[in-house]
Amino acid sequence: xxxxxxxxxxxxxxxxxxxxxxxxxxxxxxxxxxxxxxxxxxxxxxxxxxxxxxxxxxxxxxxxxxxxxxxxxxxxxxxxxxxxxxxxxxxxxxxxxxxxxxxxxxxxxxxxxxxxxxxxxxxxxxxxxxxxxxxxxxxxxxxxxxxxxxxxxxxxxxxxxxxxxxxxxxxxxxxxxxxxxxxxxxxxxxxxxxxxxxxxxxxxxxxxxxxxxxxxx
Numbered sequence: 001x002x003x004x005x006x007x008x009x010x011x012x013x014x015x016x017x018x019x020x021x022x023x024x025x026x027x028x029x030x031x032x033x034x035x036x037x038x039x040x041x042x043x044x045x046x047x048x049x050x051x052x053x054x055x056x057x058x059x060x061x062x063x064x065x066x067x068x069x070x071x072x073x074x075x076x077x078x079x080x081x082x083x084x085x086x087x088x089x090x091x092x093x094x095x096x097x098x099x100x101x102x103x104x105x106x107x108x109x110x111x112x113x114x115x116x117x118x119x120x121x122x123x124x125x126x127x128x129x130x131x132x133x134x135x136x137x138x139x140x141x142x143x144x145x146x147x148x149x150x151x152x153x154x155x156x157x158x159x160x161x162x163x164x165x166x167x168x169x170x171x172x173x174x175x176x177x178x179x180x181x182x183x184x185x186x187x188x189x190x191x192x193x194x195x196x197x198x199x200x201x202x203x204x205x206x207x208x209x210x211x212x213x214x215x216x217x
Contacts, residue, residue, distance in 0.1 A: 022140030109214035
């Protein structure tokens, strides 16, 4: 389990996605002065309004062994040890992994990360204080911070010889389409210890949370 300060997570924030797509504060051709102003707004919100504590992220991850089989990606204890579960990835992804690893065991990472309840609490507090514009900005920032938390968590995983390049997929992606697969990730990672839970439709709670598998390509 890892806890991450805003300062360590900030380099992983996709600023064009935040400033241009989510906040719509900038055009893609905006100059440096406008980008600096947007970055100041971002840091001010991350640090917490009016003395409230700065946003922190929490994550859990594990590195396991896996092997491609006809019925899915079978995950094993490190070693490899006993079989833990079988993940239902798309046929195209399984075929690609199978060609790359030719029936051999390889390392995979599983992770879950959350920003907790603070973003939603701050958005409500800002709205109640009449700071409507800041309250409007918080959801977009929280979404990008969640992605940044996932990127940071991935960067903390060990590197292995077969990890010349890696990709990260979450349940619900076209290559891992079944959201019910979240149950398998929960069984392996026990993310309840960082405050995560699943709804009846397998959505993560709190809202600004994510889970993923990290695969070598």
